[in-house]
Amino acid sequence: MKPDKISEAVVRRLPVYLRYLNELSLSDVQTVSSQDLGDKLNLNPAQIRKDLAYFGEFGRKGVGYNVAYLIEKILQILKLDQTLGVALVGAGNLGRALCNYNMYTKDNMKIVAVFDADVNKTGGRISHLTVQPMDDLKETVDRLGITIGIITVPAMEAQKVADRFAAAGIKGILNFAPAVLKVPAGVRIHYADFTAELLSLAYYMDYEKRMEEGKVDE
Amino acid sequence: MKPDKISEAVVRRLPVYLRYLNELSLSDVQTVSSQDLGDKLNLNPAQIRKDLAYFGEFGRKGVGYNVAYLIEKILQILKLDQTLGVALVGAGNLGRALCNYNMYTKDNMKIVAVFDADVNKTGGRISHLTVQPMDDLKETVDRLGITIGIITVPAMEAQKVADRFAAAGIKGILNFAPAVLKVPAGVRIHYADFTAELLSLAYYMDYEKRMEEGKVDE
Numbered sequence: 429m430k431p432d433k434i435s436e437a438v439v440r441r442l443p444v445y446l447r448y449l450n451e452l453s454l455s456d457v458q459t460v461s462s463q464d465l466g467d468k469l470n471l472n473p474a475q476i477r478k479d480l481a482y483f484g485e486f487g488r489k490g491v492g493y494n495v496a497y498l499i500e501k502i503l504q505i506l507k508l509d510q511t512l513g514v515a516l517v518g519a520g521n522l523g524r525a526l527c528n529y530n531m532y533t534k535d536n537m538k539i540v541a542v543f544d545a546d547v548n549k550t551g552g553r554i555s556h557l558t559v560q561p562m563d564d565l566k567e568t569v570d571r572l573g574i575t576i577g578i579i580t581v582p583a584m585e586a587q588k589v590a591d592r593f594a595a596a597g598i599k600g601i602l603n604f605a606p607a608v609l610k611v612p613a614g615v616r617i618h619y620a621d622f623t624a625e626l627l628s629l630a631y632y633m634d635y636e637k638r639m640e641e642g643k644v645d646e
Numbered sequence: 647m648k649p650d651k652i653s654e655a656v657v658r659r660l661p662v663y664l665r666y667l668n669e670l671s672l673s674d675v676q677t678v679s680s681q682d683l684g685d686k687l688n689l690n691p692a693q694i695r696k697d698l699a700y701f702g703e704f705g706r707k708g709v710g711y712n713v714a715y716l717i718e719k720i721l722q723i724l725k726l727d728q729t730l731g732v733a734l735v736g737a738g739n740l741g742r743a744l745c746n747y748n749m750y751t752k753d754n755m756k757i758v759a760v761f762d763a764d765v766n767k768t769g770g771r772i773s774h775l776t777v778q779p780m781d782d783l784k785e786t787v788d789r790l791g792i793t794i795g796i797i798t799v800p801a802m803e804a805q806k807v808a809d810r811f812a813a814a815g816i817k818g819i820l821n822f823a824p825a826v827l828k829v830p831a832g833v834r835i836h837y838a839d840f841t842a843e844l845l846s847l848a849y850y851m852d853y854e855k856r857m858e859e860g861k862v863d864e
């Protein structure tokens with residue numbers, strides 16, 4: 429296994445497989461074929477076999493993949509075979525939604541601390557967590573061994589939060605604020621940007637309409 | 647201009663340009679160079695020039711792009727030079743966050759109606775909108791000429807909502823529920839999937855750590 433060589437596209441498909449495999453596991457389904465996976469996930473079964481073969485020989489012809497074993501392997505590959513603590517900054521509606529959201533990884537990744545700069549929000553509760561002031565960030569990150577941070581503050585506050593995360597020793601950031609952020613080397617930042625998905629919809633809707641009207645040249 | 651030939655990658659970068667151009671416009675900046683755009687957006691200036699040249703000759707050497715004109719052109723290309731009404735189903739925390747969220751397109755795309763199946767939520771207010779029962783969906787979509795739907799319900803309810811949207815004449819759907827949905831031909835569906843972004847973080851954090859430790863073969 430050479431995880432260093434896994435392409436970004438594959439790494440991003442693995443969580444998609446994982447989600448469906450967890451669904452199957454909850455329904456007590458023991459095995460699954462690449463055809464089933466492909467049908468359910470709108471992916472090419474050959475692509476799925478190729479992705480999974482990357483990590484060794486999992487599947488058995490005519491039987492398919494063992495669901496439990498595949499889940500275990502994917503968690504291992506994604507380095508989720510450990511519990512990773514997550515800190516979230518920004519206790520607004522989006523922050524609340526994420527705290528209440530089922531992460532679909534059972535206990536592998538969990539929001540364990542919530543922070544907000546607004547004194548009107550600190551002390552309040554979100555599910556089982558108490559919103560802490562920003563001054564507690566570093567101490568809490570150290571104490572709980574948190575390595576991942578989520579940013580759900582307004583765009584103009586986001587860089588400040590990223591800086592605080594990096595200073596506190598956070599190694600991975602998921603940013604929901606619509607702003608491009610700078611982080612030091614050694615810190616990985618991913619963007620959860622649904623505005624782009626929403627805005628590109630109009631283009632494709634128009635395209636599909638023209639397809640139906642026969643106005644698009646192939 | 648042959649919009650049918652624009653690649654998916656370009657279509658998804660245009661909203662990113664648009665967001666920053668709108669920021670510039672608000673700060674009364676009149677022109678911008680591809681270098682500035684590249685620095686701010688972490689993109690290659692040559693890539694940006696190539697993307698924008700696709701739609702005709704916008705830029706002027708040594709002067710850069712006219713911000714207002716570029717905004718107008720991109721809106722036109724994305725078919726956002728019209729106001730598109732959006733209906734949202736699922737008035738939970740995420741739905742609320744999206745309703746309160748600045749769409750960064752001024753009035754081009756706007757949530758104009760909110761629905762929920764829960765009678766405890768209908769009649770309640772989210773910013774200036776009243777949460778409506780699902781039975782009102784078709785009539786409201788017709789009356790307001792809504793073409794886009796956003797799904798922010800739990801995964802197991804999402805397919806039902808997609809079916810209702812399609813039956814009501816919705817042509818584009820942005821799905822936030824962690825579920826793969828089937829839609830009829832002529833309806834475009836996009837996924838806002840932050841779980842994949844979050845889960846792939848752990849992999850890249852481990853990779854960066856190994857890079858620092860010199861354990862990764864290039």
